[in-house]
Amino acid sequence: MNKKIVIEPMARVEGHGGIEVVIEDNQVKDVTVDIFEGPRLIEQVTVGKTPDEAVSITSRICAICYISHRFADIRAHERTLKIKPGEKTKLLRKLAHYGEMIESHSLHYYLLALPDFLGYPDAITMTGRFPEEVAGGLELKKFGNRVMEIVGGRRIHGENMRIGGFGKLPSEEDLEWIKEKALMLIPTIERGINLWKELEVPDYLEEETIFVSVLPEDGTFGFVADTIVVSTGEKYDAEEYEKVTNERVVPHSFAKRCRYKGKPYTVGALARLINMGDRLDGMAGEYFRKLYNDRWKRNPFYNNIAQAIEILYCLEKIPSLVDKIKSTPYKEAKSGKDSGEGTGLVEAPRGLLIHHYKIEKGLVKYANYIAPTTQNLDDMEKYIRNAAERLLEKKIQDMELPLEMIMRAYDPCISCSVHMVKIIRK
Amino acid sequence: MKIVCGIGNIWRCDDGAGIRAAEMLKEKYQVFICNTYPENFVDEICRLRPEKVIIIDAADFGAEPGTFREVNTSEIDSRLLSTHTIPLSFFVSLIKRCCREVVVYGIQVKDIDFRDHLSPEVRRGVRALVNLLMSE
Numbered sequence: 429m430n431k432k433i434v435i436e437p438m439a440r441v442e443g444h445g446g447i448e449v450v451i452e453d454n455q456v457k458d459v460t461v462d463i464f465e466g467p468r469l470i471e472q473v474t475v476g477k478t479p480d481e482a483v484s485i486t487s488r489i490c491a492i493c494y495i496s497h498r499f500a501d502i503r504a505h506e507r508t509l510k511i512k513p514g515e516k517t518k519l520l521r522k523l524a525h526y527g528e529m530i531e532s533h534s535l536h537y538y539l540l541a542l543p544d545f546l547g548y549p550d551a552i553t554m555t556g557r558f559p560e561e562v563a564g565g566l567e568l569k570k571f572g573n574r575v576m577e578i579v580g581g582r583r584i585h586g587e588n589m590r591i592g593g594f595g596k597l598p599s600e601e602d603l604e605w606i607k608e609k610a611l612m613l614i615p616t617i618e619r620g621i622n623l624w625k626e627l628e629v630p631d632y633l634e635e636e637t638i639f640v641s642v643l644p645e646d647g648t649f650g651f652v653a654d655t656i657v658v659s660t661g662e663k664y665d666a667e668e669y670e671k672v673t674n675e676r677v678v679p680h681s682f683a684k685r686c687r688y689k690g691k692p693y694t695v696g697a698l699a700r701l702i703n704m705g706d707r708l709d710g711m712a713g714e715y716f717r718k719l720y721n722d723r724w725k726r727n728p729f730y731n732n733i734a735q736a737i738e739i740l741y742c743l744e745k746i747p748s749l750v751d752k753i754k755s756t757p758y759k760e761a762k763s764g765k766d767s768g769e770g771t772g773l774v775e776a777p778r779g780l781l782i783h784h785y786k787i788e789k790g791l792v793k794y795a796n797y798i799a800p801t802t803q804n805l806d807d808m809e810k811y812i813r814n815a816a817e818r819l820l821e822k823k824i825q826d827m828e829l830p831l832e833m834i835m836r837a838y839d840p841c842i843s844c845s846v847h848m849v850k851i852i853r854k
Numbered sequence: 855m856k857i858v859c860g861i862g863n864i865w866r867c868d869d870g871a872g873i874r875a876a877e878m879l880k881e882k883y884q885v886f887i888c889n890t891y892p893e894n895f896v897d898e899i900c901r902l903r904p905e906k907v908i909i910i911d912a913a914d915f916g917a918e919p920g921t922f923r924e925v926n927t928s929e930i931d932s933r934l935l936s937t938h939t940i941p942l943s944f945f946v947s948l949i950k951r952c953c954r955e956v957v958v959y960g961i962q963v964k965d966i967d968f969r970d971h972l973s974p975e976v977r978r979g980v981r982a983l984v985n986l987l988m989s990e
Contacts, residue, residue, distance in 0.1 A: 539940070552944045559951065563896075566948075570894045583891070 447831055449816045456820060459813040461805055461835065462681055471795045479505040479591055479785075482792050486783065489797065490841060491584045492535075495528040495576055496776035497783075497797075498589050499652075503772030504783040505591050506761075507654075507666070510768065514759035517593050519752055523606070524579035524589060525651060525774070526742040526749070531572025532777035533697065533735040536839045537620065538565025541732040544833045545627045561623060564616040568739060571609055578602045592761040603750050610746035614711070617739045621715055624733045632822075633815040633834060634726040637807055638688055639699035640672060640780055642773050649700075649707040649741065651775035657703050658688060659725075666771040669782050673798055685806050686798070692806030695779025696838065697734035698724065712741035728811055728837045735777075735839070766790040776800055778839055801840045808835055857904040857953075858883040858987070861892050861911040861942065868919070868963035868976040872910040875961070878984045883908070892945040900952035907953045908987065911942060912976075913960025920979025925960040959983060 432450050450458040470489055474482040483505065487498040499521055506513060513521075538561060539551040548554040555562045573583050578598050581588030588595045643657035644650040656664045656672055664671055673686045687693070701708075702725060705716050716737050724730040771784040779800025786794035811834050819827050860876025863869045876885045884902065886895050892909075899907065913925060927943045942958070949956050961980060964973040972980065 552947050566893050
């Protein structure tokens with residue numbers, strides 16, 4: 429059989445991407461994930477700008493994950509200019525970031541992923557049979573949005589988080605609301621997690637892979653650290669990130685690709701739970717230990733349930749975090765340095781996010797940003813190839829939906845993954 | 855009670871048409887300015903148990919700029935569902951669970967560039983729609 433399967437554009441992912449599978453003489457000849465979203469050139473836009481300007485610019489790499497980009501950027505500048513943020517600043521950043529995790533994950537889990545597993549073409553048709561689940565997902569998303577708005581300053585591209593501190597501190601009333609609402613939403617996500625137990629997870633793609641994430645130095649599960657851990661055991665300081673990412677250009681995509689020691693790898697919620705799940709406490713830890721099995725290490729569909737567990741983790745942590753914020757005095761941090769080099773790491777909802785700067789006399793001289801989806805693209809292609817080969821063996825003709833589900837499971841954010849291509853003039 | 859939801863982005867020229875129209879209807883209707891995230895207002899709207907919900911948004915149906923008409927949800931592209939955007943048809947389907955009469959008005963855009971004001975044609979179209987809804 430000779431056939432070309434083209435899924436273009438991908439539905440239910442952010443941005444413009446597609447999958448192409450070429451089958452010749454009953455063999456899968458080629459699989460490509462095509463990114464046709466144009467290059468953003470943000471790394472060139474920030475050159476010559478001040479660190480404060482760069483923070484505002486890079487927040488705009490994404491609307492959904494603006495907090496993560498802003499957070500990673502601020503951390504990179506603070507490492508570069510040797511600025512030590514105060515305790516309350518760090519706690520508030522964590523709160524804003526939890527809001528973003530909840531917002532992004534709930535939208536993906538309930539509206540993009542669950543329709544695939546429940547057999548619906550989209551969340552709209554799913555609403556009829558599962559109104560509570562959809563309503564619950566939207567409630568979680570709305571809560572996440574509100575946390576980002578209260579702490580970040582705006583729902584999208586808030587300017588309140590700055591290098592060294594915050595512009596305005598949230599009110600006691602708003603903090604109390606966040607705490608109460610987080611507690612109220614715990615049963616909602618528990619229902620969402622329990623729904624997963626009834627679902628059948630496809631196995632037509634399974635293969636072990638490598639997982640990469642941050643690893644908090646204090647032994648806890650978390651989204652912020654200066655250490656990168658690989659599931660094969662190696663650890664790297666943030667400044668050594670290029671030993672992990674090894675970016676390269678491919679002809680069929682505006683987005684660059686990454687490999688670790690020549691092998692594709694996965695970042696995101698699944699990677700975080702594989703690498704740090706044993707550090708989870710509370711109900712999130714209990715659900716992880718109940719639901720985890722060997723298939724998680726070889727099947728990207730488990731990224732979906734990993735996201736749901738992370739929603740629960742964030743909701744559980746928020747009440748004590750709010751209490752600490754309220755009882756910690758605020759102190760702005762400043763720096764005397766105007767030059768240096770540094771890298772900021774943050775786990776965005778979709779995975780490890782890296783911002784790297786060289787600053788000279790107060791202006792950006794060099795910038796490099798690596799988004800999580802860029803890092804996942806090679807593994808996406810690998811699993812799609814696996815699925816295409818195995819479905820072909822089973823003589824299954826309609827492969828489009830099973831292949832789309834794989835790409836969706838990664839929750840790709842394509843507009844972030846479009847990474848600058850360096851132009852060399854000779 | 856009758857509710858009006860204004861949807862859009864006031865920083866993208868005529869994409870702000872729905873919001874501008876909604877702002878002018880506050881005397882007669884309970885107005886929600888939903889911006890680009892109407893799904894965040896579903897709970898609040900349903901709690902009010904409205905008898906009618908009117909949704910106003912910018913649209914592109916190939917007509918003269920400023921033309922407005924009722925839009926059927928089957929005409930709205932539902933494919934654009936991602937973590938960055940939820941289609942209007944989804945919002946409508948959620949509202950229909952608590953309110954039988956849901957009407958969507960689309961106002962034909964001319965320009966959706968980065969500007970904070972409407973084009974003259976769309977401004978006229980907004981006024982015409984507002985006059986119609988105020989006289990109902």
